[in-house]
Amino acid sequence: MIEVEQLVRRFGDFEAVRGVSFEVAEGEIFGFLGPNGAGKTTTINMLVTMLRPSAGEARVAGFSVREDPRSVRESIGIVFQDTTLDDALTGWENLRFHADVYDIPTKLFRERAKEVLQTVELEGRRDDLVRTYSGGMKRRLEIARGLLHYPKVLFLDEPTLGLDPQSRVALWDYIREIQQREKITVFLTTHYMAEAEYCGRIAIIDNGDIVALDTPARLKESVGGDVVTLTTNDNLQAGLELEELRLRPRIEDGLIRFEAPEGATTVANVFRQLTPKIVSVDLHKPSLEDVFIKLTGREIRDDEASEADKMRSQMRAGGIIGPGGRRMS
Amino acid sequence: MTGPGLRREVRAGWSLFRRDMLKFRRERARIVSSLLQPIMFLGIFGLGLKNVLGGTGPFQELDYIQYIFPGVIGINVLGISMSTGVTIVADREFGFLREVLVAPISRLTIALGKVASGVATAMFQVAILLLLSPLLGLTPGFVQIVLLMSAVALLAIATSALGVLMASRIRSVESFQYVFQFMLFPLFFLSGAFFVLDRVPPWIAFIANLNPLTYAIDLFRHILYGDIELGELSRSLLLVNSPAEDILIIAVISVVLLSASVVSFVRME
Structure with a gap:
């Protein structure tokens, strides 16, 4: 079509x-x-x-x-x-x-x-x-x-x-x-x-x-399993140790991120083996957001557009002053 | 464009025209305010200058307010039909123009539909203004009214086309109004609407000779002064060209402006 x-x-x-x-x-x-x-x-x-x-x-x-x-x-x-x-x-x-x-x-x-x-x-x-x-x-x-x-x-x-x-x-x-x-x-x-x-x-x-x-399903599969995000008191050391476990970690914005097919089991294993203290952990099924991050190394943030969105919704409701001082009603 | 294609275009053009008429009818404030302006002109200039100019030159035979009435009609036509252009710019700002531009219809149809709206609104306003004419001592008969309306339509084609031409080049309502005001003033005053152009400097005469309003107002005078007895001198001062010359010149200007506006509108991004 x-x-x-x-x-x-x-x-x-x-x-x-x-x-x-x-x-x-x-x-x-x-x-x-x-x-x-x-x-x-x-x-x-x-x-x-x-x-x-x-x-x-x-x-x-x-x-x-x-x-x-x-x-x-x-x-x-x-x-x-x-x-x-x-x-x-x-x-x-x-x-x-x-x-x-x-x-x-x-x-x-x-x-x-x-x-x-x-x-x-x-x-x-x-x-x-x-x-x-x-x-x-x-x-x-x-x-x-x-x-x-x-x-x-x-x-x-x-x-x-x-x-x-x-x-x-x-x-x-x-x-x-x-x-x-x-x-x-x-x-x-x-x-x-x-x-x-x-x-x-x-x-x-x-x-x-x-x-x-x-x-969407296959894109999410392509991420390669569940998405695990960790923070520890020594991310660098933790990264090295995870590397040894062949988990291919990436450190971004103070977060360690990796994918694993059996997320829950892997996390339990990581808890036992990691020497730095784990401060927080997040485990989820891959979302399209994860696909995007994996492909581009960046996030699509919904809030990126929030200012423009607010403006638009107000404009739709009518009666506000738009960009350049134009009347939008 | 053959049979069914042409029928489609006519229907689309008609719907554009009908939408403008519907909106015009709903905007009572706009109708009233656009009528107040000519009435103000008649009141302020007509009554105010009557005592200053009255009894001099041609105004021994013709009341000054009668002198400016055709000019006021001309100015009203110019103002109203050019503001058709504003509706295009406003449609662009508020988004509706995209609905029109993405439809499977020709741009030519859109431009012509808009010109038709301008002509119709102008004729409507002039019809109302004509109701005032008995108060000014002018009593046009049926034939005169028909002739005047046709002349108004001819002028409105030129001025509406000018509005469309401007709209295809100007992106915001503010800029449009700014340019419009800027053009309106010289067009108003250098048209013979308010004073006889026999003793003006050559550059003013030059501009006035390019102004379609000059010829339109001259034509309106030919039509409206039919019943008034005028001497040879007054006649030559008040009526500059022959009606045929006026019609020919306005028609040429209309064709030029209409073609230019259509071409510009079709090329618009």
Whole structure:
């Protein structure tokens, strides 16, 4: 459904996307996971024909984004990172506008609009101005609108950014329900590890490059067992001793980290054999965060984006002064 | 673009137009304030300068307030239709423009839909202003009103296109308004709206001759002064060009600005 070959996008001297290649099968939920600025949004913008690739090729629903952007546009639904609703119109009017520019026959539109509004549980608010919606409701309306014209692929750029935890969970329920009922292909970007777990397959992207691509389960397996983190009163000595036990420890930020297939047994063994005093210990099944750390040596920190998120959620709620002193309501 | 393609574009353009009309109708404050401005002009300039200028030159035969009325209409058209551009910039700031730009429709359609909105709003405002004309001693008949509205539409195509052209180059509402205010002032005052341009320095005359408003206001005067008896001298001072010349020049300016705005809008990133 999506085929990407050596896709590149440069902005001046800066290479935001450095020749990524991947394929997404029909009906798949495919996630692009990576920290802010990794090239996720740039890639999505090229796939939805809002940005011309500097090199490489991408085909969406069988159409080339370079040669036939209009056919691509007809086959996709998009929910951008920042809201693209007209908040001076009602929910229904926003949908009607969409139906007009996507040329959905009026009768079909009425049925379909009711159906998508029902899916995201907004039927009761359809005649209210979007201005009065919460952040989560706006997102849901955008998803409903993105589905209105029966797209083959639904693109979601950071769909849950700026939403509170409950809305996030609810939104995922909608996305999965929609994907199953409509047999639609979903392509999404996120920097939330927990969300990537919902995807069928994930591409981990860092500095404009894909560093790994697989199912969440297999990516986690690739870490090589359970993840153990220790602190001791002499990390250097402890590191040397762990090396002797062939545990391949890494010392980062005052923490010793290693992976072991049988975590619990290994930890018990380490407790017996280590000469430095163990101050604390953590043992967990590998998460996608661990996969990312293993691949890049860095953490994707959710709180990295927290300031921007707060700003966004406030902007969605409306009525604050945005960057540059612009009125955002 | 063939049959079904064209029908799609028309539908999309119509929906853009309808959205603007819907929003315009909901923004009562904007309608009222954009009507207050011309009324203020008529009141302050019309009544204020009437006693200063009254009884001199052509104003022996024509009330000064009648003199500035066509100019006030012209200025109103300019202000309203150019602010169509602001709606594009605001849509960009608030995100909605992406919904429009990523839709499978032509940019040409988007630009033309916006120009159509500008023309319609301008015509609506002028229709309301015309209700004031009996108070000023002008009583346009049906034919005059139709002619005037057509002239207004012609001017509004040029000014709305200018608004779209600016919007495709300017990223923020503040900058747009700044540029807009900057342009508005010379366009207002160097158009023959408030004073006869027969004794101005050549550079002012030069600017006035490039200003589409000059010709539009001249054309409005031709239409509105139909019933007023004017002497040969007053006529030559008040009505500078022939109506045909006015129409031709505004039409040329409209075509140029419309083409430029469409090209610029299509190329916009």
